[in-house]
Amino acid sequence: MAPRPPQQKVVTLTDPRAIRALAHPARQRVIDELYGGAVLTATEAARLCGLTPSAMSYHLRALEKWGIVARDEAGDDARERPWRAAARDLRIEHTAHGRSTPMATKAFTSTFMAPMLEELEAWADSDRRGKDDGTAMSRGRLWLTTEEAKALVDQVVALMEPYEERTAADHPAGAAQFSSFWSLLRRPDDAAAE
Template sequence: MAAKKKRVVLTDPRAIRALAHPARQRIIDELYSGRVLTATECAELAGLTPSATSYHLRALERWGIIERAESSTDGRERPWKAPATSLVVPNQPNGAGRLASQAIMRSNVDRMMEQFEELPSDDPWDGVSALNRSRLWLTKAETKQLDKDLLEVLDRYRRGRSAANHPAGTRQVSTLLAIIPTGKPPADD
């Protein structure tokens, strides 16, 4: 079995627009967690018909965001999987790519809120839920390094773990990292 790529990086605005649909994002989230799902299973997750879901799956496949997995044992439906362990959408400076990035971010924040609201108040893991919002004064180079450092930390915890393969006692934990410059750029930039 070939090793899975580490990341799929999307820079083409058309590929990024393909992510903007909430149903697609829900499917991507599950596939990139390590699950392998059929179109019917994806349809149930996304709340769509299998026919509509197949359309979305093919669109995601066209941009290399997902791919077909080996056929299932019954041969009726071919499952889908993520071609890498993570999907990266670098900030797009303008146009439709930037709007799609904003839509993706909004959808992810909404999904994180849903997950937090679904967590029972007596859940023994509730105490590890965390939110850290910071305002930092960084140079452009420091900001790029911060992004690299944060991805390395996540990769360290992601390595070798998926929905199908993880140590006993582990639980899926959602994270959301966003780095967004605010204010006006310095005059020398």
């Protein structure tokens, strides 16, 4: 089944309960696939996660409750409707995370960091390492005002937007999948002017 583009641009989670809904590894795995452009039935998602279709249906419904995933139009088999990402991008509003529970903190970090670590390890173990294929990694420190930080985020989002609209079914010939992990985090030990 060809992937369909999500209906909205961004889903921003602001409720700590929605962040906690991300805490299960199977949910994180299926979110990664769906936000990567896949459209999956509960059976297909269950196979990816090593769960039963009924268990995966439970997880998908929990994610649907918070607007993270959505049911897609029925395919050829009306008995099992496919699921898709509710948007192209999933964000967690930093104010929602706040100083909430340890479970919300774990869900917050594992949703974003675990997939990145897995992909970095897979890349390091692959034969792609060392080849000039466009892969780049960078880490550094910037000194920014709050206004500059917000402007930088807006600029990066604008730069990436034309590429995020591409899907598995609609991309230029010769295009390869790249995972993008980008963050701008204020250091928690920085007591500079608020």
